[in-house]
Amino acid sequence: MHGIDPLPSWHEGANKQAILDFIHRTTDHKSPYFVQHAARIAVFDNDGTLWLEKPKVTEIVFITDLLKHNPQQAVTDGNSFFGGLFGAALGGVLSKARHFLAVKIKEMLSDGRWLVREFIDGISTDEYKLWAQSWLAQAQHPRFQRPYTELVYQPMLEVLKLFAEHGFKNYIVSGGSNYFVRAMCEPCYHIPPEQAIGSQLLTRLTDHGGQLQVELRPIPWFFDNGAGKVLAIESRIDRHPIAAFGNSSGDIKMLRWASSTPGALCMMVHHTDAEREYQYSPGSKVLDAATEYGWPLIDMKNDWRLVFPEPLPPCTEIAE
């Protein structure tokens, strides 16, 4: 851990040191907490832990935008947002799209937990992913006027990178849908889709003239939150993670699951920075759990030099 600072966006302090100490004790052969490569599993909540979740969770914004416009109309109406967006990106796919028969959304917004229970019946998971990718490539956050994909936390990107460079397999474990998190985890975090775990709807396999297709059904199948996060990790990864990062009450059980391994690292992101991001309490459950189990709270305002990545400087032509 000499030479280049692997966490340059973190102020020196106990939290930065806790992360560096963890990497040292789990990857140094002489450490009593040394962990074999295969067991280096780290889990990260997504919304509010790796990227911003205010004023609304990003997938909710996406779905709200999606439902505002009937894409069947949009394709023929070039002036609408979806016409431009989908017309260019999806063309042929949408021309085949079934009517939105069961377009309905239930946002379960209570106590920071949510699940989109019912939305698009018969839409293929590939279509949903394409829409999410297209939307992510264009949509701007209302306050910061930047793409959502740039509103990831730079200090957490450095943690993901540091972990990966030390043989850790990083998993996203999100209450958001499996289909959305898979669309954003590669461009945002360089994490492949098989390392993204989200809430799921039931799916069905259909045969369109010999072409198999996986379609969404408006029936909730698995809610990846609270105890669900532990059950998902157990089901998908088997091994206990030895590092876990979260920010809300839905992450407490996941952190407890990780903290059963001696030497584990569990931290909660605390949104304390009204100026550079948002200021809000994670709720008493999180604060109590952090105290009870000794999980450090990452103080966004005081721990982070930088919240979001620096925008790329404007590209200017070099005069001859």
Add this chain to the structure above:
Amino acid sequence: MHGIDPLPSWHEGANKQAILDFIHRTTDHKSPYFVQHAARIAVFDNDGTLWLEKPKVTEIVFITDLLKHNPQQAVTDGNSFFGGLFGAALGGVLSKARHFLAVKIKEMLSDGRWLVREFIDGISTDEYKLWAQSWLAQAQHPRFQRPYTELVYQPMLEVLKLFAEHGFKNYIVSGGSNYFVRAMCEPCYHIPPEQAIGSQLLTRLTDHGGQLQVELRPIPWFFDNGAGKVLAIESRIDRHPIAAFGNSSGDIKMLRWASSTPGALCMMVHHTDAEREYQYSPGSKVLDAATEYGWPLIDMKNDWRLVFPEPLPPCTEIAE
């Protein structure tokens, strides 16, 4: 592909060549079918494709053995099989084990497909895995008098190794339970548990004096067979596999899913060797699908020099 033969247990012929050609066309930068590392996903059925499944599917033998003996008694009765097996291996774990209240098994043995629907209520997934590991370390196949872990197909081990060496991520996609396949995939195939996908029961998270535990519930949640295999692959991996191996009708849809990518490799293992393994038909559905989609049948008798790995030679002391 010069020098050492990567598939020494395969006779020269069209099927061996098909595998070598596939590796060449997907990993040679100059090939029109070249595939980036991240998309090199291969899926393998387990029972009858990577290891033997006769006279009974191995997990069925395991569960039958498990249910023959009440482990609560067994711990106090050193003479019983389970007394010896569990007494040594599990000791403390079992002393805490809850009574088998809902011990019941439904073997759905019809047309080669099966699912253990109900078995042990409240047993933790960790316990089940430990039992499976202990059983696998001791149990012998009635005909071959060898541990089941040695009754994997040597030619398929070579395929797994060849694929892995060329950047492929190999997944087991089994109708067997997630919990059993994870116990055997690492010792048998060097495949980590997060690359094993199986049928699942519902689980619940329980708190035992501060210790969280994931327990099995006797409620089927997901049957990883037929269309289920495609839905599981879609849910877990996202990307389409570009190679798929199976042996029964429950694998047809998985092979069709993989074969939607140009240049994909799909093969069915055909059990034609009564002498060295077993001889049985995969059924007309498989034979018809193989003809319709052009999937080669691996003829165990004529394609494979060796079926199972050579037993290790006996260890003899070297005289001074």
